[in-house]
Amino acid sequence: MGMTIAQKILKAHLVDGEMAPGQEIGLRIDQTLTQDATGTMAYLQFEAMGVGQVKTERSVAYIDHNTLQSGFENADDHKYIGSVAKKHGIYYSKAGNGICHQVHLERFGAPGKTLIGSDSHTPTGGGIGMLAFGAGGLDVAVAMGGGAYYIPYPKMVRVTLTGKLSPWVSAKDVILEVLRQMTVKGGVGKIVEYAGEGVKTLSVPERATITNMGAELGATTSVFPSDEKTRQFLEAQGRGDVWVELSSDPDAAYDEEYTVDLSALEPLAAMPHMPDNVKKVTEIGQIKVNQCCIGSCTNSSYHDMMKVAAILKGKTVHPDVSLTISPGSKQVLGMLAENGALADIIAAGARILECACGPCIGMGQSPESAGVSLRTFNRNFEGRSGTQDAQIYLVSPEVAAASALTGVLTDPRTLGDMPEIAMPGHFPINDNLIVLPAENPDEVEVQRGPNIKPFPLGKELEESYTGKVVLKTGDNITTDHILPAGAKLLPYRSNVPYYSNYCFINVDPEFPARCKGQGGGIIVGGANYGQGSSREHAALVPLYLGVKAVLCKSFARIHKANLVNSGILPLTFADPADYDAVSLLDEISLPNVREEIANGRQVTVVCGGKTFMADCDVSDRQRGALLAGGTLNYAKQHAK
Numbered sequence: 133m134g135m136t137i138a139q140k141i142l143k144a145h146l147v148d149g150e151m152a153p154g155q156e157i158g159l160r161i162d163q164t165l166t167q168d169a170t171g172t173m174a175y176l177q178f179e180a181m182g183v184g185q186v187k188t189e190r191s192v193a194y195i196d197h198n199t200l201q202s203g204f205e206n207a208d209d210h211k212y213i214g215s216v217a218k219k220h221g222i223y224y225s226k227a228g229n230g231i232c233h234q235v236h237l238e239r240f241g242a243p244g245k246t247l248i249g250s251d252s253h254t255p256t257g258g259g260i261g262m263l264a265f266g267a268g269g270l271d272v273a274v275a276m277g278g279g280a281y282y283i284p285y286p287k288m289v290r291v292t293l294t295g296k297l298s299p300w301v302s303a304k305d306v307i308l309e310v311l312r313q314m315t316v317k318g319g320v321g322k323i324v325e326y327a328g329e330g331v332k333t334l335s336v337p338e339r340a341t342i343t344n345m346g347a348e349l350g351a352t353t354s355v356f357p358s359d360e361k362t363r364q365f366l367e368a369q370g371r372g373d374v375w376v377e378l379s380s381d382p383d384a385a386y387d388e389e390y391t392v393d394l395s396a397l398e399p400l401a402a403m404p405h406m407p408d409n410v411k412k413v414t415e416i417g418q419i420k421v422n423q424c425c426i427g428s429c430t431n432s433s434y435h436d437m438m439k440v441a442a443i444l445k446g447k448t449v450h451p452d453v454s455l456t457i458s459p460g461s462k463q464v465l466g467m468l469a470e471n472g473a474l475a476d477i478i479a480a481g482a483r484i485l486e487c488a489c490g491p492c493i494g495m496g497q498s499p500e501s502a503g504v505s506l507r508t509f510n511r512n513f514e515g516r517s518g519t520q521d522a523q524i525y526l527v528s529p530e531v532a533a534a535s536a537l538t539g540v541l542t543d544p545r546t547l548g549d550m551p552e553i554a555m556p557g558h559f560p561i562n563d564n565l566i567v568l569p570a571e572n573p574d575e576v577e578v579q580r581g582p583n584i585k586p587f588p589l590g591k592e593l594e595e596s597y598t599g600k601v602v603l604k605t606g607d608n609i610t611t612d613h614i615l616p617a618g619a620k621l622l623p624y625r626s627n628v629p630y631y632s633n634y635c636f637i638n639v640d641p642e643f644p645a646r647c648k649g650q651g652g653g654i655i656v657g658g659a660n661y662g663q664g665s666s667r668e669h670a671a672l673v674p675l676y677l678g679v680k681a682v683l684c685k686s687f688a689r690i691h692k693a694n695l696v697n698s699g700i701l702p703l704t705f706a707d708p709a710d711y712d713a714v715s716l717l718d719e720i721s722l723p724n725v726r727e728e729i730a731n732g733r734q735v736t737v738v739c740g741g742k743t744f745m746a747d748c749d750v751s752d753r754q755r756g757a758l759l760a761g762g763t764l765n766y767a768k769q770h771a772k
């Protein structure tokens with residue numbers, strides 16, 4: 133039987149397991165990336181593993197999240213990451229060079245390769261035909277050390293694109309439509325592959341917008357074929373030599389199929405507060421807008437920015453709107469500066485931010501109270517912008533720019549003829565913000581500022597466990613709920629004790645104190661617990677607070693792996709109806725937990741006189757890690 137694109141890349145990188153449903157597979161990883169908000173932990177863990185030089189073909193450390201230096205913390209973290217990178221053979225992309233996913237696509241990504249990154253939007257690389265996964269920092273550390281990256285063997289989904297986008301409709305609308313069809317839970321355990329005639333109408337940056345936001349489907353990753361468009365992009369980046377052709381076999385089998393008719397799409401928006409809450413812009417109507425933010429790893433390419441510049445040219449931003457622009461990379465910003473588009477954007481009254489995540493992660497630009505903000509980003513979870521009651525809509529750059537001019541949500545098709553933006557034949561290459569690893573690594577001293585505190589380690593799993601329910605949540609709890617980010621908290625990513633005071637703070641402000649009072653306990657959740665980011669702090673901080681297990685209806689993939697890595701039991705209700713039988717502060721016992729986990733059996737749960745069963749759906753390797761109290765402990769045991 134023929135193979136899908138993903139199956140071909142998986143097969144070429146398979147080092148452990150069997151490519152069959154229900155199996156866990158181990159993959160050789162060619163490239164890794166980290167960003168600064170997850171990078172400090174990843175490198176502390178990498179250092180703890182005692183590996184010298186990285187074993188990958190290319191590892192890159194980006195500084196793009198924590199670029200607001202309102203105290204010494206972020207600058208210290210950058211220095212730490214820069215020095216570790218230099219010592220261990222890692223390329224270091226300095227602050228100002230751009231958002232990790234955008235820069236990686238431009239300068240390092242290559243079709244047919246595997247990439248893991250300590251950031252959930254690493255699948256952006258699928259736009260160039262890479263098999264690129266978001267992962268926890270520890271998984272990235274292991275891959276840098278030459279270890280395999282493990283995933284449950286995924287189901288294959290094909291999204292066939294037919295037709296061609298109409299004027300003013302763009303790649304963002306394609307992925308919003310896929311989200312509308314599949315929902316934020318629809319991609320869990322699946323790789324989404326794009327196919328059909330419509331593919332060749334999309335440039336690499338447009339494809340990358342689509343694979344980027346595949347993260348919001350919960351998908352393991354998303355991937356496009358590598359074709360003539362891919363070759364042209366790579367050649368324009370001076371990297372034509374890494375191009376290989378990739379397509380699925382005509383008789384490849386898919387578990388699920390979807391179709392999107394590009395010609396029939398209209399401008400769309402994801403309404404507050406979920407990326408799958410998608411409606412047509414015309415259906416939502418002309419709501420008043422306070423802020424428009426254009427940028428993020430989803431929509432910050434040269435192509436996107438040029439469209440925005442053309443819309444703004446000769447016009448003025450509405451007096452009631454604040455418009456921010458963050459180009460995705462120094463390359464993009466440089467090109468806009470050179471061809472005059474930046475001057476058009478500035479003249480229209482936009483606020484130019486640096487090439488970084490910025491408002492997307494709440495690093496500044498929080499909207500006004502109850503403000504309506506249109507963003508070209510990928511997540512609109514409640515409170516993520518830094519303003520708890522803000523109303524965030526996810527839209528295309530065209531919709532954001534058009535609305536910035538009118539002050540109301542605007543269908544860009546009302547603007548008349550759409551400007552044609554050609555993809556450049558050559559991108560200007562200047563990698564002078566990328567610092568190469570040291571030639572004499574022994575001479576490099578790793579710089580650790582006072583903000584860098586040791587990370588918590590789990591303990592061996594006890595024979596039995598009894599603890600209180602320290603939190604009960606509903607469905608779709610995001611990692612932003614578990615541990616908020618934003619300008620005030622991100623500086624403490626390398627300081628777990630301090631960060632722990634903010635765990636679940638927007639869901640239940642008493643949570644940290646309750647955990648400390650109870651000496652930890654069990655979190656009970658609904659479906660899709662832990663969706664969103666790859667931040668392993670959402671596991672490490674609960675571990676620090678003494679959380680022993682999360683018992684819920686279902687998990688998001690990366691978060692579940694992070695829980696296992698930390699030694700926290702990821703349990704699911706065997707009968708989801710038992711969720712209703714558990715309340716906050718109930719005492720829960722797991723009388724036989726060690727033996728049950730060790731033998732791959734269901735876990736017995738006793739709660740208020742009622743006994744029910746929970747599943748712990750993990751691989752044998754993960755069982756070992758859970759018994760040992762986390763992956764690092766497990767690795768140490770095995771190293772002996």
Ligand code: MIC
Binds near residue numbers: 170252667
């Ligand atoms: C995000 O978009 O939430 C982040 C910030 O990029 C995260 C990583 C993090 O929490 O540091 C992600 O998506 O993985």
Ligand code: SF4
Binds near residue numbers: 231251429430492493
């Ligand atoms: Fe940065 Fe936002 Fe992309 Fe996360 S989603 S990597 S915060 S731009």
